Amino acid sequence: MASASATDGDASDARVRADADTPAADLEREVLRSEERFRLLVEAVKDYAIFMLDRHGYIQTWNPGVRRLKGYEAEDIIGKHFSVFYTPEDLAVDKPARVLAQAASEGSYEEEGLRLRKDGTRFWANVLITSIVDRGQVIGFAKVTRDLTERRAAQAALEDAAKELETRVAERTAQLAESNEELAAFGYSVSHDLRAPLRAMDGFSKRVLASAAERLTENEREQLERVRAAAQRMSHLIDDMLRLSRLSRVDLVRREVDLAATAKDIVDELRRAEPERSVDVVIEQPMVANADVRLVRTMLENLLGNAWKFTRKQAHARIELGCSREPQRVVYHVRDNGAGFDPRYAAKLFLPFQRLHSARDYEGTGIGLATVHRIVRRHGGEIWATSQPGDGATFSFTLAGAR
Amino acid sequence: MSTILLVEDNPDDAELTLATLRDLGIGDDIIVVEDGVEAVAYLEAHDLPDLMIVDLKLPRMTGLEVLAHVRGEPRTRALPVIMLTSSVEDDDVRRCYDAGANSYVRKPVDYDEFVTVARMLGDYWLRINHPAPRSR
Secondary structure (H helix, E strand, O other): OOOOOOOOOHHHHHHHHHHOHHHHHHHHHHHHHHHHHHHHHHHHOOOOEEEEEEEOOOOOOOOHHHHHOOOHHHHHOOOHHHHHHOOOHHHOOOOOHHHHHHHHHHEEEEOOOOOOOOOEEEEEEEEEEEEEEEEEEEEEEEEEEEHHHHHHHHHHHHHHHHHHHHHHHHHHHHHHHHHHHHHHHHHHHHHHHHHHHHOOOOOHHHHHHOOOOOOOHHHHHHHHHHHHHHHHHHHHHHHHHHHHHHHHHHHHOOOEHHHHHHHHHHHHHHHHOOOOEEEEEEOOOOOEEEEEEEHHHHHHHHHHHHHHHHHOOOOOEEEEEEEEEEEEEEEEEEEEEEOOOHHHHHOOOOOOOOOOOOOOOOOOOOOHHHHHHHHHOOOOOOOEEOOOOOOOOOEEOOOOOOO | OOEEEEEEEEEHHHHHHHHHHHOOOOOEEEEEEEOOOHHHHHHHOOOOEEEEEEOOOOOOOOOOHHHHHHHHHHOOOOOOOOEEEEOOOHHHHHHHHHHOOEEEEEEEOOOHHHHHHHHHHHHHHHHHHHOOOOOO
């Protein structure tokens, strides 16, 4: 590198003269220090191969990074053209010349690509070439090369992992779709095949009851009737199970539902089925929800049907359907003054086939509240119940997640 | 002389249906075949029955396939077919009507209901064999 000293001389002369206490000597000392700092910096850098190129692309300097990245010692490479780092493919399209031209015209050029080591192996590199300009003339280039092999390997690993994840998600989705289909096929098979033996039990019992009526004792007739009743109970269980499993498969279509009108329909049906009962039913008007019409009807059938059933022993039965507006949500409730339940078992209330009352007192398959729970959950809502035994029950629910 | 062809693979169901139809005096001759392939073979080899009662879920050739075959053949195209099945799926009902079933009847577990169903079949059979005079 050229010395800033105006006078020719060897290094010791310069150092001697730099000791002199003149402004020119101060400047010279400063320049020498700066050059030394720069040299030390470049030589200390091992992760970057740093070269100075002349304006034609011939290599003029070396640093330890060149050895580390490319395997060249200083004597191997100084004086060679920088195109030795380029692959035959790049050379075929005259890339080195184009790169220098661009660095010269735009000030710098940066890219990532494959470069060659001394031994001919390739590595993925980030290359930055900056032109050095003196009085409007490009006099050379600084070239900094960084080895991105590790980063690229990490990136590739990340891409592989992402691809692997995608594959796994696709596999799981396919498995889920398959098990859904299997579940549907299972449900179909259950509805068809489990019912057939029950039909035979019920049908043949009835035929024997009819044809052998005179020969059977009262007790024998009763036992055959119990076979029939058991078959029919099991048939109802199968129906309920199928309904519950279908609930998870049907599409949920939300629109405005008149809960008050739906509830009134259901209560009218309950009254028709048991006209001898007198039940006070209070339904808040108007009451609408944005929900699936069919599912909400099934839900209210179960909740109101339960309230109807569990108030059977009440002299003055009363059922209420209402709602309250909270800041973030609307909470609906069905309240009755019937048998209620022991709050210690509240957690079991919404599980399928769990019953908190004996079948002798209150008939049922234990699927109603599980059905209600599933419908509420499918709407993104919540359901909870409060009660004291003998003091009625209140079922509260929402039909959407909190806003 | 009227003939009913009953296509039913479950022997219990076949016997109950047969016995009940006989009790009710429906059909002079009831032929029972066990699957769709046998049903098609029967139709090809014999005079046509007056009514076919077909279970939906059959081995080898399903009830729907039997129905499609019957509707596809010029000779059997107008044969009254009732699908009698234990399926409660709405899709099955729709598929049966789409394929040209004259009626779709669900087999109930409760035999008392089944007798009602059989009476309905009998009514159907009667209408086919003794059409009411057309009113003007």
